[in-house]
Amino acid sequence: MAALSAYIVSRFAPAASGSGIPEVKTILNGFVLPDVATFRTLFIKVPGLILAVASGLSLGHEGPMVHLTVCWAELLSRRFPQFRNEGKRRQLYSAAVAAGVSSAFGSPIGGVLFSLEEVSSYFPSRTLLMSFVASVVATLALSISNLTGTGRLTLFTVSYTAKLHPSDYVMFALLGVAGGLVGALFNALNIRWNAFRMKPSFKKRVGPVQEVVLLALFTLISSWPLPMTRQMSAHTIHALFDPCSSDPGDTVRSRRQEEFGLCDWQGNSTVWGNGLITSLGASAALRFCQTTFTIGTACPAGLFVPSLFIGACLGRCLALALKGLHSGHILFPHTIDPGVYSMVGAAAVLGGVSRMTISLVVIMLELTGGLDYVVPFMLSVLIAKAVGDSLNEGIYDLQIVLKGYPFLHEELDVTFTERCCDIMETGLTKIDMNVCPRLQDLRVMLLAFTFRGFPIVAGDSFVGYIRRSALELCLRNLEVAKVESEVVSLEELKPFIDSMVMRMAPETPLSHVHQVFKQLGCQHIFVVGSDGTGSGQDVLRGILTKKSFIKFLQDGQVGHMLDRAGTPTRQLSERFSVLDAAANAAGDSRPDDLVGHTASEDDAASRSTGQRRGSGVV
Structure with a gap:
C-alpha cells in the first residue's frame, strides 16, 4: 500500500505529496504555486492518503485534509463568478483551511484559529465569518457521519476529576521545555534529511517508490517488538490519555489499557513492575526516528498524530517516574494521574514542532474535552514555543524556505x-x-x-x-x-x-x-x-x-x-x-x-x- 501510494503520487501528481500545509501557507501569502490546488492533485491525493495511512507508516492525515479542502475550494471558485477574484479566492481558501482542521480533529473553533494564526497572512472580518461557517458545516457533517463509531466528534475524548497540585505546574513547565527541545531537534533532523533527499546523487540511487518501500519495511520490523508502536497511533494515544478505570463495567477502556500494560486489574497506574517506562521511552524514540524519515517522502503525510504520540509517551513517562519516586512526598502529596501528563506532553511536543499556540490549545481542549486543564495546556505550549523558537523555526516555515517558496516571514526582526x-x-x-x-x-x-x-x-x-x-x-x-x-x-x-x-x-x-x-x-x-x-x-x-x-x-x-x-x-x-x-x-x-x-x-x-x-x- 505504501509503494502504491508513493507511485501514484510521484507518477501522476507530485504536488500531492507531503501535508500540503507549506504550499497552502505560501498561496495564502499571495503567491501562485502551479498544480497545488487542482483536480488532478485532489484526485490523486485522496487514494494516496488512504493507502499511506493504512500502510502503517508513521504519519497522520490531518495536514493532508487541509490540502484536500483547499483543492475543493479551488474547484468551487471556478464554478462561482464571485470567487474568481484573487482576493476572494484566498478568503475561500482560508475558510477551507478551517473546514479541513475541523473535519480532521472535530475541532470547529480550533480550525478557525488555525487558519487565522498559522496559515493566513490576511484575515479580514469577512474571512473570519466565512471560516466559522465552513468550520461549523464541516463539524456538522462529521457529527452526522459518526466516523468514530462512538457518537462523539473526536477519538480522544476523556473524563477527569482529579485536581491539580501547584507542584504539577512545575512538571508541566518541564514538559514544555522537553517539548520545545524535542520539536526543535525533530525540525533540524527532518530538514537535514529532506535536504539530503533533494541531492541529485540520492535521487539517482533511490527513487521515491524505492525509498517508501524501504521505509515501510523499516517501520514494520522496528514497530513489531513494542506493543505501543505495533498498533495504530490514534488507538495508542487514546489509551495514553485515558485515566485508569476501576469500573468493572468499563470493558472498552480496561481492555485498551491492559493491552499496553498501562493499568493493573485494580485500575491503578503501573509503575515499575513491567518495564512500562522503558517501553514508553523506547516507543517515543522509535516513533521519533520513523517520523523523521517519513515526513518528506512521496506519500501524503501529516505530522500531527506522530507528534501527539511522542509527546503522550514522554508525558506518561514523567508521570510514572514521579509516581514511583515521590508518591506521598511533601512535594507530591496528591495522586499523580499519568493521563493528564500525557495530554500536556502531547500538546508540548506538537507545539515544539509546529510552533502553534492559541489554535493548538483550543484544538487540544476540543480534541480531549479536558476543559479543566486549559492552564496546563497553555503553559506547556507557550514554553515549548519559546524554547523551540530560540533554536530554530517551526517545521512549516523551514519547509517553505527549503523548498524555495517565496514567503514573507512575519517573525523575522x-x-x-x-x-x-x-x-x-x-x-x-x-x-x-x-x-x-x-x-x-x-x-x-x-x-x-x-x-x-x-x-x-x-x-x-x-x-x-x-x-x-x-x-x-x-x-x-x-x-x-x-x-x-x-x-x-x-x-x-x-x-x-x-x-x-x-x-x-x-x-x-x-x-x-x-x-x-x-x-x-x-x-x-x-x-x-x-x-x-x-x-x-x-x-x-x-x-x-x-x-x-x-x-x-x-x-x-x-x-x-x-x-x-x-x-x-x-x-x-x-x-x-x-x-x-x-x-x-x-x-x-x-x-x-x-x-x-x-x-x-x-x-x-x-x-x-x-x-x-x-x-x-x-
Whole structure:
C-alpha cells in the first residue's frame, strides 16, 4: 500500500505529496504555486492518503485534509463568478483551511484559529465569518457521519476529576521545555534529511517508490517488538490519555489499557513492575526516528498524530517516574494521574514542532474535552514555543524556505534603511494613451510581450493598470466596431482599467512596504511621485512586487537582521542556522530562483528593462 501510494503520487501528481500545509501557507501569502490546488492533485491525493495511512507508516492525515479542502475550494471558485477574484479566492481558501482542521480533529473553533494564526497572512472580518461557517458545516457533517463509531466528534475524548497540585505546574513547565527541545531537534533532523533527499546523487540511487518501500519495511520490523508502536497511533494515544478505570463495567477502556500494560486489574497506574517506562521511552524514540524519515517522502503525510504520540509517551513517562519516586512526598502529596501528563506532553511536543499556540490549545481542549486543564495546556505550549523558537523555526516555515517558496516571514526582526526608490523596477513596458495607440498597436504589443498586464499612463501621469485578460477582452469588443487602424481612446479602456491599485511615494521607507505586503495582502505596489522635472506628483516611477521584495531580503541586499543583542547584521538570525546546514548537506540543492510567482503576476506584472537604483537585480 505504501509503494502504491508513493507511485501514484510521484507518477501522476507530485504536488500531492507531503501535508500540503507549506504550499497552502505560501498561496495564502499571495503567491501562485502551479498544480497545488487542482483536480488532478485532489484526485490523486485522496487514494494516496488512504493507502499511506493504512500502510502503517508513521504519519497522520490531518495536514493532508487541509490540502484536500483547499483543492475543493479551488474547484468551487471556478464554478462561482464571485470567487474568481484573487482576493476572494484566498478568503475561500482560508475558510477551507478551517473546514479541513475541523473535519480532521472535530475541532470547529480550533480550525478557525488555525487558519487565522498559522496559515493566513490576511484575515479580514469577512474571512473570519466565512471560516466559522465552513468550520461549523464541516463539524456538522462529521457529527452526522459518526466516523468514530462512538457518537462523539473526536477519538480522544476523556473524563477527569482529579485536581491539580501547584507542584504539577512545575512538571508541566518541564514538559514544555522537553517539548520545545524535542520539536526543535525533530525540525533540524527532518530538514537535514529532506535536504539530503533533494541531492541529485540520492535521487539517482533511490527513487521515491524505492525509498517508501524501504521505509515501510523499516517501520514494520522496528514497530513489531513494542506493543505501543505495533498498533495504530490514534488507538495508542487514546489509551495514553485515558485515566485508569476501576469500573468493572468499563470493558472498552480496561481492555485498551491492559493491552499496553498501562493499568493493573485494580485500575491503578503501573509503575515499575513491567518495564512500562522503558517501553514508553523506547516507543517515543522509535516513533521519533520513523517520523523523521517519513515526513518528506512521496506519500501524503501529516505530522500531527506522530507528534501527539511522542509527546503522550514522554508525558506518561514523567508521570510514572514521579509516581514511583515521590508518591506521598511533601512535594507530591496528591495522586499523580499519568493521563493528564500525557495530554500536556502531547500538546508540548506538537507545539515544539509546529510552533502553534492559541489554535493548538483550543484544538487540544476540543480534541480531549479536558476543559479543566486549559492552564496546563497553555503553559506547556507557550514554553515549548519559546524554547523551540530560540533554536530554530517551526517545521512549516523551514519547509517553505527549503523548498524555495517565496514567503514573507512575519517573525523575522528586520530593520530597514532603504526606500522604495532604492529597489523599485524601472523602465516599465506601459501603454501611453497620449500617443493615441491604435487597435493594431495593442494587438502587436500583446503578441510581443507575455506580461500578465500593463500600466496605463497619459503622458507622465499614472492612470491605472490593466490585466492582460481584460485588455484582450476589450480588444475583442472593439474589433466589432473598429478597424485595425483606428485609435483606441482612454474612455474605451476605462471600464477595464484598475485605478485602485496600491501606490506609494518613492521616498516611502521599506518598513512600510513590508507591512503592506504582509498585512494588507497586497501583491504589487506602483511607485508614483515627482521625477524632479516639474511634471507633477503622479508620475509612474516604477513598480515593486512582493516577489522581488522577498528576493532582495533573501539576498541580504535590503534590511538588516537583528542579532540576539539587538545589533544589526547582514546575516540571517541564528534561528535559521539549520537551513544553512541543510543547504550545505544538500549541496545547496535549493533552486536559485523562487518557485512560483505572485498573484500580481497572474493579474499582471510589468517587467523591468532598465536599471535599479541600488545594488543587485531580482
